[in-house]
Amino acid sequence: MNRKMIRDGMEILPLLAFINLTKYLSLESRSALCGWLISWVVRINFKIKRRIIQNLDLTMPNKTKSEKKQFLRRLGQFVGITFAELIFNSEFQKNINQFNYSSSDLEPLLEAKNEGRPIIIVSAHIGPWEAIRAILKLHNLTAGAIYKKNKNQFYETLHLKAIKCGGEPIFPTGLSGTKSMVKYLQTGGIVAVMLDQAAMDGEFFDFLGVRAKTSTSIAKIALKLNALVVPSYAIRSEKNQTINIYFEKPIRHTTYKEMTRTLTKSIEKRVMCNPEQWYWLHRRWKY
Numbered sequence: 668m669n670r671k672m673i674r675d676g677m678e679i680l681p682l683l684a685f686i687n688l689t690k691y692l693s694l695e696s697r698s699a700l701c702g703w704l705i706s707w708v709v710r711i712n713f714k715i716k717r718r719i720i721q722n723l724d725l726t727m728p729n730k731t732k733s734e735k736k737q738f739l740r741r742l743g744q745f746v747g748i749t750f751a752e753l754i755f756n757s758e759f760q761k762n763i764n765q766f767n768y769s770s771s772d773l774e775p776l777l778e779a780k781n782e783g784r785p786i787i788i789v790s791a792h793i794g795p796w797e798a799i800r801a802i803l804k805l806h807n808l809t810a811g812a813i814y815k816k817n818k819n820q821f822y823e824t825l826h827l828k829a830i831k832c833g834g835e836p837i838f839p840t841g842l843s844g845t846k847s848m849v850k851y852l853q854t855g856g857i858v859a860v861m862l863d864q865a866a867m868d869g870e871f872f873d874f875l876g877v878r879a880k881t882s883t884s885i886a887k888i889a890l891k892l893n894a895l896v897v898p899s900y901a902i903r904s905e906k907n908q909t910i911n912i913y914f915e916k917p918i919r920h921t922t923y924k925e926m927t928r929t930l931t932k933s934i935e936k937r938v939m940c941n942p943e944q945w946y947w948l949h950r951r952w953k954y
Contacts, residue, residue: 672820679821686754694758698751705747710739719947726875727942741943748907749795754825756832760801765910768802772914776808776857776897785852785894786810787885789918790901791863791934792946798901798910800833800859809834810857813844834859845884852892859899860885862927863934863945865953870924872931875938879931880954886926889918896926898933902941 685704689697709715719739723730730738752759779786788803788810790796803810814830816839817823830837836851838844838858848858866882874881889896896918902911918929938945 675819675821678819679825682754682822682825694752694755694762697755698748701751702744702747705750706740706743709743709746710736715948718950722947722949722951725877725952738943742947745794745903745944746946746948748903752795753797753829756797756829759795759797760804760832763801763805765908766798766802766912767909768912768914770806773802773806773808775895775917776803776914777806779895780808780855780857783855785855785892786857787852787889787894787896788857788859788899789862789885789896789930789933790859790899791861791937792949793863793934793937793941794901794903794944795910796861796901797833798912799899802912803857803859804834808857810859811836811838811848811851812859813838813840813848813861815840849888849892852888852894862930863938863951864949865951867954870927872928874931874935874951877952879952881927881931883923883927886923886930889926890920890923893920896930898930900937902937903944 685701689700692700709719716739719742720735723735723738776786786808788799790799800810800812811834812830814826814837817826827837836847838848838851852858862882862885864882866880866884869880869882869884871878872881873879885896888894898915898918900913900915902913903909904911915933918926920926
């Protein structure tokens, strides 16, 4: 057993302990407990807290110290709930009665699927995003996804298993994963992607009032394959009683820059309406 394996094992122990100690609780109870725990972590972990505050100061400079404190508590709660739902995704996917959406919004996707046209669902790390794929799967629109590999081999196994509950195939980030995703789309496949993280090889677009390097690959792939591009989001109600899922109108094919700008504005609108539900821990403006 090498040092990395030992280190990975030590890092994953708290999560494994949480899973085993709460296995007899309902998903709702586990999610609430995880939300409470992460809410405290966000407020006492200096590194995490500093990154969130830096992002807030950059995009919402008028927030007072008191408002930031309240924001951190709410953000941590939402992050914790979402994390628990991801880890226990097989159970979460069955909570269809909690999901609120309009079936008419799915008509463009169903039409595209019948035509054999590839579909790209574009979302962000906001709200319980796995609910989107749960609804798609319910309507026989099972979507694959892209994920970032984790350095911890034990967490990687848990994470990958959880993501696969929402649909397959799963593609790792990077050139090889992108090539595999394109091949899958060419067969008329459906893939869900996130467009709210910094992209080193992207281009600058305004996001929350600040220029942010953003991937243009999705728009370029959509133009090349004539793929339907649909922005979609899952947003929690205030008391987490329902999850509202939105499938917006498909993005019109123009230029890759204009399409990327439109998608970025769509994400920005959702974040501005529900700021505590977005994952502010990302280094979105690091380039």
